[in-house]
Amino acid sequence: MLIVATTLVSVCGRTLFATPIPGDLEIVQLMMAIAISCFLPWAQIQQSHVVVDFFTRSVSLAVSQRLSRLADGLMALISALFAWRTAASTLSAMTTNESSMILEIPIWLNYATLVPGFSTMALIAVTQTLWPRAAAIRHTTEAPPITS
Numbered sequence: 798m799l800i801v802a803t804t805l806v807s808v809c810g811r812t813l814f815a816t817p818i819p820g821d822l823e824i825v826q827l828m829m830a831i832a833i834s835c836f837l838p839w840a841q842i843q844q845s846h847v848v849v850d851f852f853t854r855s856v857s858l859a860v861s862q863r864l865s866r867l868a869d870g871l872m873a874l875i876s877a878l879f880a881w882r883t884a885a886s887t888l889s890a891m892t893t894n895e896s897s898m899i900l901e902i903p904i905w906l907n908y909a910t911l912v913p914g915f916s917t918m919a920l921i922a923v924t925q926t927l928w929p930r931a932a933a934i935r936h937t938t939e940a941p942p943i944t945s
Contacts, residue, residue, distance in 0.1 A: 800828045820900035830907045834914030841872065841921045866929045873922035880915035883908050 803824055811817035818824070840846055853864060890905035897904065 800825055800832065803828070820897065820902075823897040823900050823902055827902065827907055827910070830910045834910050834912075837876075837914045838917040838921055841876075841918045841925070844925075846872075862929060866926055869922050869925040869929070873919050873926055876915050876919035876922055880912055880919055883911045883915055887912060 803818065803821060807818040807821035853861060856864070887905045887908040890903070890908055895904040896902060
C-alpha cells in the first residue's frame, strides 16, 4: 500500500501542483525490492509459483510428486545462485560507492534487500525437496470439476 500511496501522491502532485515527490522512482524501486524479497519465500512455502500443468495433469500421483520434488530442487539451486550473485553484486556496489541520482541512496541497498529473501527461499526449497509434501497437497486441494 505504501508503494501505491507514494506513486499516487507523486503523480497527483506532478499533475495538479507541478511538484512531484523528489526521487519517487528511487523510493518505489527500493520498496519493490523489499516487497519482492519478503514475498518470494512466502510464495515458495505456499507452493504458489506459476505452475504450467498442461502435460502433467494426467500423470499419476507418484510421477507428480517426483516432478514436484525435482522442481523444488531446481528452485533451491536457482535461489541459492541468485542469493550468491546478489550478495556479490551488493559487495561490488558497496566498493564503488554508487548511489541513486536524485536522493543519493546507495545502490547496494537495493541489492542487499534481495539477499535474505533469495537465501530464505533457497532454504525453504531445500527443505521441501528433502521432505516432500507439496505434490500431495496440490492433488488434494484441487477444485473438483464443474458438472452441470
